[in-house]
Every structure is written in structure tokens, then in C-alpha cells.
Amino acid sequence: MTFPFEALAACRAELETEASAGDAQATFPAAGLQRLRQLGVLAAALPRVHGGLGLGTEPHGAAGLLHMLRLVGQGNMALGRVVEGHVNAIRLVCLYGTPAQVARVAQDVHDDALYGLWVTDGATPLRMEQAAGGLVLHGGKAFASAARQATHALVTARAERDATRMLLVALDEGRTVQAGGAGLAGMRGAGTGQCDLTGMAVLPAAMVGQPGDYLRQPEFSAGAWRGMAVALGGIERLSALLRSQLATRGRAAAPAQQARIGRALIAAETALLWTRRAARMASGQDQVDAGDIAATVNLGRLAVERAGLEVIELVERGLGLSAFVRDNVVERLVRDLATYLRQPAPDETLCEAAAWFTRRDLPQPDVRP
Known part of the structure; x- marks a missing residue:
């Protein structure tokens, strides 16, 4: 059994439309959540032995979970936040709970439960x-x-x-x-x-x-990569909208705009690379120190934040006042991404990661031929 990534990607437009329609009244995207439920998004994180795909709860599933959260984030970051919290709750129960508790949660999810x-x-x-x-x-x-x-x-x-x-x-x-x-x-x-x-x-x-299990390292810090994946989706979507809206208005050929497009692409790719690295380390695929895992993911979290803030600036400068018009999807996406990037204690997180790596090197993936 595999996850229907193509079907999820095809939902982006409907998720985005619902997000924009409900923004003014802060309406929860109930239809979008039901669509994700039908695609198996909420059950995907369950261990395979309990009818899931192990996305986020088994080492092999980190890449799949990253892609799933990234696609949801491209459609609706608010919905991505809800899904990410649901997956996080399942993972913590799988890590620290009893077999009976894991089985109970799995049954709840198969009965259409949404966990916060x-x-x-x-x-x-x-x-x-x-x-x-x-x-x-x-x-x-x-x-x-x-x-x-x-x-x-x-x-x-x-x-x-x-x-x-x-x-x-x-x-x-x-x-x-x-x-x-x-x-x-x-x-x-x-x-x-x-x-x-x-x-x-x-x-x-x-x-x-x-x-004290909730604050136990490296899981407490390492889990931030899932939020990074949702933000990555938003960053990629904003970058795509910058390119498409400039092209539609006949402004994409201007050198200054091409420079913005190039910088936005670099920022999005930077966010992707850091998120992939964080996901791999957090999943336990690399045999590294727990402190290396926590510090690397924390650096990745801040790299994704910086990439997101840069893309927001490029979009606003590139599109001008049209990026602030409420019927332009860009306006909501900018607000959503800026809000989502406001994670706690960024300065403390950076200093702790820097202190950890001051006298040791950042662990590198094995790239030998």
C-alpha cells in the first residue's frame, strides 16, 4: 500500500480556494479536512502493523511524511498545521505510550478521529x-x-x-x-x-x-522538522505565485524581477535541503549523537524561517501593491506564512545550536561513491 501523492497534489487548488474563502471569518476548512481524511492523510502516520503507512512513526516514512506535509502546506498552511499536530500526537504515543494506547489511538483514527x-x-x-x-x-x-x-x-x-x-x-x-x-x-x-x-x-x-517525556531530547527539538515541511510548502507556493503573476503581467523579463525570481528559487531550495536533512536525522537513519540531531534540526528550523522571510520580502517587492490586495491569494499566503514562522525562542534556539557546534563539526551525510 502506498500513499496517493498525486491525488493530494491535485487537491491544492480546492484547498487553496477554501482557505481564501474562509479567511475573513476565520472559518475552519472542514471540507478540506474531510478530503484529506478520504485520501488517507490522517491515517498515514499510523504504524504499518496498525493499518497505516508509518509516515513519521517509522524510520522509512520520514521522506513520505515530508512530501505529504509539504503538499498540504502548498494548499493550505492552516490545514497543514492541524495535520502536523495530529501526526505529532500519534508519534509521541508511539514513542512513549503502551501497546494498548497505540492500538487505541489507531482505532480512533480509523474511526475518523482528529487528534490535537x-x-x-x-x-x-x-x-x-x-x-x-x-x-x-x-x-x-x-x-x-x-x-x-x-x-x-x-x-x-x-x-x-x-x-x-x-x-x-x-x-x-x-x-x-x-x-x-x-x-x-x-x-x-x-x-x-x-x-x-x-x-x-x-x-x-x-x-x-x-x-518529563514530552521535553525529552532529541525528540523535543527534532520534531520541529514537521513544521518546517509545512512551511516549505507555503514557501514553494509563494515562489510559484511570484513567477506566475509576474509572467501574467508581462514583467518577468525585467532584470530586477528576474533577480527576485532567482533569489526566491534559491530560498525555496535552501528550505527544502534543510528540511530533508532535518527529517533524515530526526528519523534515526543516521547514527549520530542525540545532541547533533537536536542542534542540526534547530539550525534547519532557523534556515527555513530565514528562507520564508526572504521569499515574503521578494514577493511583496516584486508584486508591489497587488500583493496587499485581499482578493489576491498572495496576500493571505504572506500572512499565513509569516504567522506560521513565528516559532518560540528563535534566539535561544540559535545560540544553543551554535554553542553545540562551536567545538564539533556539523555531521555530514555519507556521500562516498
Whole structure:
């Protein structure tokens, strides 16, 4: 069984159209999500033994997951963020959960479940407290993608002694959600919100892994490559639109515009190369130090950010005011990409990676003939 990449690529126009139509009202792309579900996108990350393709959960699947996330990002980065979180949740359960938990998640996904990965605390940090028969949650999560649409979520919650644990929670339709996406400049279709989980009862069997597993390296840093793949799709789409819109307007032959086109192509290829390298290292295909993996992926994350910001500047300068007109798809894509690239602690990430490689070389792939 193989993934239908050509069918997914053919969906780009419909995903993009839905994204633009729903942007003003921050409408979640429900039709696009259903289309991806039908193509097997949500089940693709499951291990093969559980009816998936192992994309993102088995070493061989890293390249396929990169291509899948890249294609979704080309169509709708907000939807790409939702899919990336879903895949991330599945991977963490596969890494740290019990066989029974993996089997449960797989069954949920085959039953059309959408998983969220919610780790950013709201105004009241999420805690779990012992109660008769199990655990009760207090607090909530902020910047929760697909806050109303996710059927399940992997969340982080503090327990006694402030140890952080991962929990699997099933979400009912009565959840309390405060809209957050409508206030964002970009990625408005990701269904971002603040979800209050106070009063939710969970069983001890819902706890995944051990205290501190979510922050365990190299996985904590290495997982950033999946977000890089979604951003890569957006970068490639903006680069393509720059070329096509300049050509349509008869301006592509101008030397200054050709220079912009060339720089945009270089930036997109740079993002691709770093993402491929990060994906390979994170998948464990190369036998390297855990610190090398985390630091390399962190450098890649910043390289993709820089490539994206450069393409945004080139598009805006190349297309001029037309890039700021709302009925031009470029205007939304610029906002979506700029918002998506705002990952936490970029300066700290760069300094940590630089410190790691100050006295050791960046690991190189084996290119011997």
C-alpha cells in the first residue's frame, strides 16, 4: 500500500480556494479536512502493523511524511498545521505510550478521529489532581489548533511536585472554547482557540509515558522538522505565485524581477535541503549523537524561517501593491506564512545550536561513491 501523492497534489487548488474563502471569518476548512481524511492523510502516520503507512512513526516514512506535509502546506498552511499536530500526537504515543494506547489511538483514527497536540498553557495552567476513581483536570490550553474540531488530544498537564505528564483525552462537543484564531493576522483557518478542560475526568491509564517525556531530547527539538515541511510548502507556493503573476503581467523579463525570481528559487531550495536533512536525522537513519540531531534540526528550523522571510520580502517587492490586495491569494499566503514562522525562542534556539557546534563539526551525510 502506498500513499496517493498525486491525488493530494491535485487537491491544492480546492484547498487553496477554501482557505481564501474562509479567511475573513476565520472559518475552519472542514471540507478540506474531510478530503484529506478520504485520501488517507490522517491515517498515514499510523504504524504499518496498525493499518497505516508509518509516515513519521517509522524510520522509512520520514521522506513520505515530508512530501505529504509539504503538499498540504502548498494548499493550505492552516490545514497543514492541524495535520502536523495530529501526526505529532500519534508519534509521541508511539514513542512513549503502551501497546494498548497505540492500538487505541489507531482505532480512533480509523474511526475518523482528529487528534490535537495541545501543550501551551492558558491563563490557568492545566493540572491533574487525584479524585475518587481517577484524575480530574483543572485549567486549560491556549493556542490549541482545531480546538472545536479535534475529537481527541494529547495534552501536557502538571501533576504532584510539578512533574509534567502527557495525557490522552477524548473531547466532547460540550467543551468550553474561546475563539483565538479570529484575532490572528494569519493562519486564521487553523481553528485556534483556548480550551478549558476544567472538571474533565480521566483515568490513570490515560497518562502517556513518564514525567518529563514530552521535553525529552532529541525528540523535543527534532520534531520541529514537521513544521518546517509545512512551511516549505507555503514557501514553494509563494515562489510559484511570484513567477506566475509576474509572467501574467508581462514583467518577468525585467532584470530586477528576474533577480527576485532567482533569489526566491534559491530560498525555496535552501528550505527544502534543510528540511530533508532535518527529517533524515530526526528519523534515526543516521547514527549520530542525540545532541547533533537536536542542534542540526534547530539550525534547519532557523534556515527555513530565514528562507520564508526572504521569499515574503521578494514577493511583496516584486508584486508591489497587488500583493496587499485581499482578493489576491498572495496576500493571505504572506500572512499565513509569516504567522506560521513565528516559532518560540528563535534566539535561544540559535545560540544553543551554535554553542553545540562551536567545538564539533556539523555531521555530514555519507556521500562516498
